[in-house]
Amino acid sequence: MVGYSKIISATVNINPLSQPHPLSLRTKNSHSLLFRRQCKVLRRDSICTGTTTVYTDDDIHSLLQILPHDVRNKLLCDSKRAQLLEVTLDLGRPPQACYYGDSGRRDIRKTEVLMEELEYAQNAIGEFGGDNRAGIAGTLHRISAIRNKNGDVIGLTCRVGRAFGEQIDMVRDLLEYGKSILFLGRPGVGKTTVMRAISRVLSDELLKRVVIVDTSNEIGGDGDIPHPAIGSARRLQVPGPSTQHHVMIEAVENHMPEVIIVDEISTKAEVRACRTIAQRGVMLIGSAHGKRLQNIMKNPALSDLIGGLEAVIVSDKEARIRNSKKSILERKAAPTFPFLIEMRERDYWVAHRTDRSVDELLNGKKPLVEVRRRDKQFKVVIERWKPQD
Known part of the structure; x- marks a missing residue:
């Protein structure tokens, strides 16, 4: 088992990675492939980061x-x-x-x-x-x-709403596993922008049947015709935030999606809808407000997204082995989202294997995570098997 002190850095480019992805749900002989893609744009402005110019649909x-x-x-x-x-x-x-x-x-x-x-x-x-x-x-x-x-x-x-052409390379490899991903971050950190880029890649490049549940038209833009930034993904508009969970279930029952994308999951009804969708074998890409995985664990409305918590009583012997009290918290089910990404900043993300990280945190340990960030040349650098700070 890899120790906490070992950190492997990888710079994202157009070549396949030579090592299996540490967060992968596949066998250890699998390889991930990361690509850098440029988004189709209608009108171009540029945002300069270091020495690199990123073009955006503005x-x-x-x-x-x-x-x-x-x-x-x-x-x-x-x-x-x-x-x-x-x-x-x-x-x-x-x-x-x-x-x-x-x-x-x-x-x-x-x-x-x-x-x-x-x-x-x-x-x-x-x-x-x-x-x-x-x-x-x-x-x-x-x-x-x-x-x-x-x-x-x-x-x-x-x-100002923009479609960033380079945002997808921070997460492209995880999309190829076909497992649900939850993005966590404060308002304004770029969660909706990522949802938009992912919908385009999944629908146009990975050829998935993608349906966006679009509350307030934030992902696909206003009007009856969705913005080109979402690619060929289909969009279901939501009349109001209180009906978002109904539209999520409608998307599964009526439109045969392989992927459902939903922004700002915030209520118990929406969490139940997410679990229902996941149980039907549909990939979910979602987002929620919060800074860390611990925020979701402590949130009664959202904790079922990461498997939910329950209090259990252990024997005296088990309590001594665990060095804990007899009443402890454990994860009660498999997470709705196998991957969770903390968007600390726009160019600094922390990726979790949700089940492992939750179990480690409940046992009082620091989970091993994957740090994804951009360097001064705007290339993605991945630091693997790093203890969460």
């Missing part, structure tokens, strides 16, 4: 059209436009912009946002859904509203 002009004209013109001339993450318009405050890599927000102008400017944006956007979100047809952008107690819109968060 169409930011559609989003800027809803903004006040002076804000729009300033952002169009901004040298950091390709790193723009979101624009916020709050009544009585200057409009602000947030960029990738920046810790805070910066004022776009000194004058405050007027109600007339918010009304102009609302007229350009159209109706908001029950979750106070709206989109722009044919794009991946998302606009969220803040309302006062009377229901009037007094603030807007305009999020």
